[in-house]
Amino acid sequence: MIPQKPMGDFLAVALFLVAGLAFAVVPMIISRLIVKRGQGAQREATYESGMETIGSAWIQFTVAYYIYALIFLAFDVDVLYLFPVGTVYGEYAVRDLVEVIVFVGILSLAIVYAWRKGVFEWKRR
Amino acid sequence: MLNMLLWIAGFIILLVKLMIILGVLLFFAGYLVWVERKFLARLQIRYGPNRAGPYGLLQPLADIVKMLVKEDTVPDGADRAFFLIAPAVVAATAILMFSVVPFGKDLTLWGQKVPLVVTDLNIGLLFVFAMSSLGVYGVALGGWASNSKYGLLGGIRGAAQMISYELPLGLSLVPIVMMAHSFSMVKIVAAQQKYPFILFQPLAFMIFAISSMAESKRIPFDLPEAENELVAGYHTEYSGMRFGLFFLGEYVHIMVFGAIMSVLFLGGWRGPFLPPVVWLLIKILAVALFMIWVRGTLPRLRYDQLMALGWKVLIPLALINILATGAVGLMIN
Numbered sequence: 001m002i003p004q005k006p007m008g009d010f011l012a013v014a015l016f017l018v019a020g021l022a023f024a025v026v027p028m029i030i031s032r033l034i035v036k037r038g039q040g041a042q043r044e045a046t047y048e049s050g051m052e053t054i055g056s057a058w059i060q061f062t063v064a065y066y067i068y069a070l071i072f073l074a075f076d077v078d079v080l081y082l083f084p085v086g087t088v089y090g091e092y093a094v095r096d097l098v099e100v101i102v103f104v105g106i107l108s109l110a111i112v113y114a115w116r117k118g119v120f121e122w123k124r125r
Numbered sequence: 126m127l128n129m130l131l132w133i134a135g136f137i138i139l140l141v142k143l144m145i146i147l148g149v150l151l152f153f154a155g156y157l158v159w160v161e162r163k164f165l166a167r168l169q170i171r172y173g174p175n176r177a178g179p180y181g182l183l184q185p186l187a188d189i190v191k192m193l194v195k196e197d198t199v200p201d202g203a204d205r206a207f208f209l210i211a212p213a214v215v216a217a218t219a220i221l222m223f224s225v226v227p228f229g230k231d232l233t234l235w236g237q238k239v240p241l242v243v244t245d246l247n248i249g250l251l252f253v254f255a256m257s258s259l260g261v262y263g264v265a266l267g268g269w270a271s272n273s274k275y276g277l278l279g280g281i282r283g284a285a286q287m288i289s290y291e292l293p294l295g296l297s298l299v300p301i302v303m304m305a306h307s308f309s310m311v312k313i314v315a316a317q318q319k320y321p322f323i324l325f326q327p328l329a330f331m332i333f334a335i336s337s338m339a340e341s342k343r344i345p346f347d348l349p350e351a352e353n354e355l356v357a358g359y360h361t362e363y364s365g366m367r368f369g370l371f372f373l374g375e376y377v378h379i380m381v382f383g384a385i386m387s388v389l390f391l392g393g394w395r396g397p398f399l400p401p402v403v404w405l406l407i408k409i410l411a412v413a414l415f416m417i418w419v420r421g422t423l424p425r426l427r428y429d430q431l432m433a434l435g436w437k438v439l440i441p442l443a444l445i446n447i448l449a450t451g452a453v454g455l456m457i458n
Contacts, residue, residue, distance in 0.1 A: 012244035086302030122429035
């Protein structure tokens with residue numbers, strides 16, 4: 001009997017990763033070997049619609065949606081708990097439904113709260 | 126000794142499967158570019174590529190050669206390491222997602238069972254999510270590392286958009302897990318033996334389709350690229366093969382989402398008369414054509430509309446759908 005999963009599941013994933021990275025890296029190497037490199041003062045200037053580049057892009061500015069990232073962080077972790085529940089759902093009949101309703105209900109409070117606080121509005125500054 | 130030989134045989138089968146899948150995936154991703162350009166051109170009443178070969182069929186080859194011989198520049202002031210890694214992250218994560226997609230019944234070769242999937246992970250669905258979230262890093266890092274204003278704005282938009290649409294994407298699949306009682310893609314296909322899940326879960330299908338379009342940054346959700354305001358968004362500074370990787374990564378992404386959508390909602394490789402692999406390809410192509418059609422039809426959303434659609438419409442709908450599935454599921458049982 002030929003083992004269908006030599007060394008477990010993740011060997012295949014690792015091999016796939018190697019193949020994927022090879023697919024990404026090999027053309028770059030080929031391209032580096034055959035490309036003729038150009039010369040010129042402004043060749044590597046950052047593109048700004050033909051104007052001379054003004055300053056760096058790494059400055060401080062307001063990321064309007066950073067609060068979303070915080071809600072996402074809280075929310076996504078909880079969503080993950082719903083998945084294992086899904087695999088065994090229906091074993092305890094009504095109790096399951098009640099528990100899911102309670103869980104999802106508390107979870108949606110996060111959205112309701114953010115909504116009421118006006119996080120989802122785009123404010124002009 | 127015998128065990129050793131058998132192990133090597135298993136390893137070789139794995140390698141062969143991997144090669145075939147990668148080859149087929151990249152071939153179709155390349156030709157999807159041609160399909161998209163042709164179909165989009167027809168939607169806009171023009172011809173599309175028709176110079177390279179009959180019907181422009183050699184266009185993908187010409188594109189690849191062009192990308193290979195174009196110089197690949199790194200802009201002044203960029204963070205070199207991250208700038209070089211970012212496109213590889215996008216391409217590799219897109220390809221990796223395909224490793225859990227089953228494309229046929231178990232095959233019997235010389236009395237041995239060969240499952241037609243690279244690896245049937247018991248957490249297949251979660252693996253797809255993990256990879257799809259990791260793809261954000263390519264966009265955000267690429268945009269940030271270019272040290273270009275357009276790139277940075279594109280990267281930030283990409284990050285905001287992808288975290289917002291990952292939630293409805295995940296929530297829309299909880300009902301699927303509830304129905305299939307498993308994360309394994311093979312078992313999910315097996316659970317659709319009689320009817321594909323789209324019949325039971327049309328709402329989940331719609332939410333999943335919309336969010337996966339947003340995750341692959343297609344029009345109407347292409348704000349991270351938004352040509353007419355951000356030049357090319359997060360890949361403004363990329364050229365040559367590195368741009369090619371972002372570009373091909375997008376098409377691999379479409380293929381992968383097509384495949385996952387078929388596995389989760391359209392019954393995977395199941396279908397009458399034709400061989401399973403052909404059915405899977407037909408379904409993937411149908412999803413891809415749908416995405417191209419949407420691109421030809423809809424205008425781009427505004428940034429705040431995009432976020433509002435995700436948080437105010439899709440997430441509440443997905444939550445309600447979970448509860449409805451739970452209630453109906455109990456009534457049937």
